[in-house]
Amino acid sequence: MPRNKTEERRSREITTLVGHIHRRIDFRYPPFRFEDFLASHDSYKVFEVDLPLGLDGRILFTPDGEQKTIYLRKWNARTRLRFTLAHEIMHAELHFQAGKLQNLAACRTSEHFRDGRRDVLEREADLGAAHLLMPLWMIDRHVPYRIKREYPDSVVKELARLFRVSDTAMRIQLKNYIAHDGEFLAL
Ligand SMILES: [Zn+2]
Secondary structure, eight states: OOOSHHHHHHHHHHHHHHHHHHHHTTOOSSSOOHHHHHHHOTTEEEEEEOOOTTEEEEEEEOTTSOOEEEEEETTSOHHHHHHHHHHHHHIIIIIITTTOOSTTEEEEEOGGGOOSSOOHHHHHHHHHHHHHHSOHHHHHHHOSSOOSSOOOHHHHHHHHHHHTOOHHHHHHHHHHHHHSOSOOOOO
């Protein structure tokens, strides 16, 4: 959850942008369909390739940003591939236009291989990816009941299956859901 005003504002900007994407592809029921996203965003090309262990994905831009090429590590679990793809899309939608990416590229590495704190762009891309795949308002429609403490594993697993994400990703997003004030507007 955002800790201060700046982070709060940035978090709102990210959810607003994600909301635009959801509206554009008419996302109403889980899971998020990348086929729909890619069909309406034809500047993206996605390839599943042989990347080394620890490198989950990378995105390359043409200098004008017109073409985006995403490479995903094909050996990863499907849920991880989906989250990485969402993460790379967020780099393109959040960071490229704003001129925040160096070398016309960005990548995603496994937690295990990271040294120290993740930088701001990486955290923003993960935050955006979580909202892209698991918007809080949609979680709100599918949770079997509302509680203010952690959901049991059975609920986490069921929702993870529904949204086609890992149990871990769903558990983290459910924490954001629980911490939220409870007004969920589908943008
Ligand atoms: Zn990244």
